[in-house]
Amino acid sequence: MVLLTTLATALVFPKFSDEPRKEPSPKAARDATEPAAADWIRSHLTELSTDVPTETEFEPLLRSLASSQLIGLGESTHGDHQSQEFKSQAIRRLILDQKLDTVVFEINRSAGQALDEYVNLGKGEFSEVIRKKGVFKIWHTDEFASLIGWMRGYVVQTGQPIRIYGIDCQMPAKDISTVIDFLKSVDQQAAERLESTYSSLLEFDKSGKTYLAWLEAQGGGDYSKNAEPVQTISKLLTSKKDEWSKLPGYDESVYAAETAYQAFNSFEYEFGNGKRNMLKMTPAYYSRRDKFMAQNLLRRVGQKRACLWAHDLHVLGELPERVAKIGFSTLGAELKKTLKSAYTTVGFTWTSGTIRVKTAANTSTNLAAVQQTAIPLTSVTANQNGDLGEFFARVGPANFYVDLRQADLATQKWGANAYYRASIGWIFDPKVFMVNPIQESIPTIPSHDIIVFNKRISPSSIWIYP
Known part of the structure; x- marks a missing residue:
């Protein structure tokens, strides 16, 4: 296998x-x-x-x-x-x-959010939602797109929502941007610190370069430097739940902070383009991403x-x-x-x-x-x-x-x-x-x-x- x-x-x-x-x-x-x-x-x-x-x-x-x-x-x-x-x-x-109303894709959180908003709210231009919002290129296809278009038509025709979730964790720049946008409305200083900490990652993303390209440009010891700040922000968001949970964007920013951390953790031993330590890259290490995706799915879907x-x-x-x-x-x-x-x-x-x-x-x-x-x-x-x-x-x-x-x-x-x-x-x-x-x-x-x-x-x- x-x-x-x-x-x-x-x-x-x-x-x-x-x-x-x-x-x-x-x-x-x-x-x-x-x-x-x-x-x-x-x-x-x-x-x-x-x-x-x-x-x-x-x-x-x-x-x-x-x-x-x-x-x-x-x-x-x-x-x-x-x-x-x-x-x-x-x-x-x-x-x-069978009135199934929840579809989960092996795509990143931000791409799932964009598809969900298009299907249920009509937000965005159809082709751009698929081409420019983080759906992997392997699914820039008629087969995939026709399903998304059909689901939008179903929602318009019936008034019944179809929830869509992305559960992958390979676009931390998009996740961190989501967290920054929310923090700007509640804690400007925290937003500025986060933006400064991840400035190089955000610039790579703006220039169209992938997370993998950014990883290869980092030093071999940069894992903790990148994983710990987003963990700190995740704890901040959780601690402020009673105060912030009813604000628009709170739930998505909590999820985004989680998937950003997951992205760093899933690639912990792949920072930099030097020789990999294969002793650390065990089967359990290679399973991290799948375990995170399972965790994300179960939390998003619940009993649905x-x-x-x-x-x-x-x-x-x-x-x-x-x-x-x-x-x-x-x-x-x-x-x-x-x-x-x-x-x-x-x-x-x-x-x-x-x-x-x-x-x-x-x-x-x-x-x-x-x-x-x-x-x-x-x-x-x-x-x-x-x-x-x-x-x-x-x-x-x-x-x-x-x-x-x-x-x-x-x-x-x-x-x-x-x-x-x-x-x-x-x-x-x-x-x-x-x-x-x-x-x-x-x-x-x-x-x-x-x-x-x-x-x-x-x-x-x-x-x-x-």
Whole structure:
């Protein structure tokens, strides 16, 4: 299984470009269990006729999700059309048919605030809300944008709000600016101190440079200098709750102070561009961001019913024992601890196609520079024996989904075998894709409760401008 860092690229275990592909699990065990599993899946799957499922095709999915408090909708890549379109349509059906009214995205707090204000208040120009308010570029797509536009139309038509939250913590400049704006109305001196303390970060943001670029420009010992002041402000905001809580912007500034601190804490050992101390960059360290996102989601959503849009490996609720034992966790695993069976996950897999993804070697790569590049078309395959997409291609239909929670004993035995899942984040190194089972294979049962399969995937409809 890929052990993602807070950048969703680096790995706990090193990869080597000349490393031969290893079997994800004993081939004999897979061969012995695949026929029975294929028969069960064929008899329980729901075939999808197009990329936009019909109401009839969605009915079994909606029934299976009806009792879930939180639904994690993944995507095996950030750059394919099929998973984004499926999620976009599924969320609409959940809102229409089951009155779901809260949507959580794997985007930063400030981006979630902008989307929420657009959908519920009509604040902002539609394209700028998506392009310029912090939504990650991987979701500057027709698939994502059409969902946001549809939700705005739903609110206008029905008068029923749809709350939107961003739970990520990778834009501390935007968070600190939110806190400063609030403090100017209640404590001018505190606002000025905060603005002075983070002047370089705020200037980087104003110039269009990313948080990662700012991190690489810092000295190696600058973590405490940056984390402690925002913690102090967070305590100030909390201590003044009785006095300030009814003022406009208070709740959002409290949340912003939290996510700003989380951003520094998640990248504690990545300040500066010098050599990293890998002994400190443990699985628990790489899990900080996911744990913060889980904390943010649970605090924002409370007992409300909601769905979550994120990557497959973030929504993943069940981790292999060997991974959990070394201290690694995911957003979904943390949610599962709290919500148990009330949290249901939908993951994706595929066999071949073309996607949008940034490509770069995963060693000695300037990730801040990669962030500024375009997102090109890249051909990808998962069609070797031992790839889940290759097995599902032998099951039958080219596109389907199946609820594996109902699997019989023979299928559960098959599901215990690890397969390569072909999960790709925002950056991709084809030389080391699906070669090391320690990093990139995972049992199918338990992993995601429901799996959507597309034999062929095509690129997301990303917005391209001159």
